[in-house]
Amino acid sequence: MTFDDPTPGRNEVVVEMKASGMCGSDLHYYRGDPVAMMKARGEASLAARGIDPEAPVIAGHEPCGVIAAVGPDVDGRRYKVGDRVMVFHYDGCGHCDSCRTGWSQLCDDGVTTNGVLIHGGHADYIKVSDTQLAHLPDEISFIGGAAMSCGTGTxxxxxxxxxxxxxxxxxxxxxxxxxxxxxxxxxxxxxxxxxxxxxxxxxxxxxxxxxxxxxxxxxxxxxxxxxxxxxxxxxxxxxxxxxxxxxxxxxxxxxxxxxxxxxxxxxxxxxxxxxxxxxxxxxxxxxSYTFSFAGMGACSRFIAGHGVDLDLLFSDRWRLDQAEEAYVDFDKQSGGKGVFVF
The missing domain is CATH 3.40.50.720 (NAD(P)-binding Rossmann-like Domain)
Known part of the structure; x- marks a missing residue:
């Protein structure tokens, strides 16, 4: 299946992918109902957000790349084209206490997760809210940033x-x-x-x-x-x-x-x-359920400051056109961590 390249709306950013990790939880969706785990937490609010829980979704919730386009109302002092960024793969209502403290996966209205109910990082581009972006320190590679977006951050x-x-x-x-x-x-x-x-x-x-x-x-x-x-x-x-x-x-x-x-x-x-x-x-x-938005930033600063080599985590690197082979191999659970490199 093919999808059009995304265009950013208000307070949205399009990120050109440089690395998109494969996480063990991806296999829940690969093997069965792709919305079963998250639909129960957010079904009531999906229609209000314009989300069709049955629509095909691009997989991948460990995205890392470079900002390719910014939409209206994005603060240019904070984010601009060319910035290296990680994506916090949860998005919520933005107003409840959980969202305001950086724990949008606990959103009162239900969480939407990249690669589950909204498009993820296994594509050339991903569109996300500007509130999901965190700057990637220069000391950390893109695949390291992908690791921090889920597993290492957890x-x-x-x-x-x-x-x-x-x-x-x-x-x-x-x-x-x-x-x-x-x-x-x-x-x-x-x-x-x-x-x-x-x-x-x-x-x-x-x-x-x-x-x-x-x-x-x-x-x-x-x-x-x-x-x-x-x-x-x-x-x-x-x-x-x-x-x-x-x-x-x-x-x-x-x-x-x-x-x-x-x-x-x-x-x-x-x-x-x-x-x-x-x-x-x-x-x-x-x-301990994953990590907060602020926690991802703290993790990146610790890793950059202590020279932790996250690249060592990855045993398999794939191109996007090898996705079918990559997931068949990953489903065997006989190797380590895989990542799509763009």
Whole structure:
């Protein structure tokens, strides 16, 4: 299917794509109903916004590129043609408390997400609201900017919720792009990182990304090993980036008393003994849903300032005309992170 190149309206900007990442959540739409997850959150307001939930949509919610055109009422002091930008892939009403604090994915009227209900970045151009744009530091590549637009930004958002510092020991469960981003970022903060996965190749990669210790959960009891590595106490913090019930349980049980646990991945429920696993240990479990608009900017400044090489996250680079092959390969979930490079 082909679409006309977009033209910006009031307070809109057209971005020429330079990189558009492939995220694991894209597979939910690739494999089935492309609006199932988000339609339930925004169906009532879609008609008012002129959105047809059944209309074909260009995929991709990790866009990064250069401003190609600006519409009327866009502040030229803030954004101009040629600027390098990332796209915050959520858009809301702009008026509720969630939107005004940068959490438009929690919009009272329902969120619209690029690549889900409105066109995404797997095309030469994308049209977005000027409120969705964040400047990309010169120190970061376009594919790095694409990573921050979702996966890496999500890792940084969870670390912010955990109030992570160099005093902490962090156990990361699940070493896909989000988990590996957490390893990279935490190591750059000076945090001792213990990385856990059941895939031997990912476990080995975590050490190259800065983990102090890496555990193959298919061969060892991860909770037991983390307690051994921490002198029997447990990690002070844990992040669950795998998306399964066992990993969520292990993330809780691997932490010390007063431990802080961030549940990040979609998939799997948390089933624990409330008294034994939470109350008596004074543990805090946090749900961390991606990141805020301001959080994306903070993430980019941290990465630029600490020289974190996000390009290392990508195992596969594709051209747009290879999209069918790219998604067939990505659906096998046998490699790492993919990106379309323009």
């Amino acid at each position: 890792a940084f958002g969870a670390m912010t919720r955990l109030e992570l510092s160099a005093r902490d020991t962090l156990a990361v469960f699940g070493l896909g792009p989000v988990g590996l981003s957490a390893v990279q970022l935490a190591a750059a903060m000076g945090v001792e990182v213990i990385a856990v996965d059941i895939n031997a190749a990912r476990v080995a990669k975590a050490l190259a990304f800065g983990a102090a210790h890496a555990i193959d959960g298919s061969k060892l009891d991860a909770v037991e090993e983390i307690h051994k590595l921490t002198g029997g106490r447990g990690a002070s913090c844990a992040m669950e980036c795998a998306g399964g019930e066992i990993a969520k349980q292990q993330a809780v049980r691997s932490t010390a008393p007063w431990g802080r646990i961030a549940l990040v991945a979609i998939g799997g429920n948390l089933s624990v003994d409330a008294m034994k696993d939470l109350i008596s240990k004074q543990r805090t479990v946090i749900g």
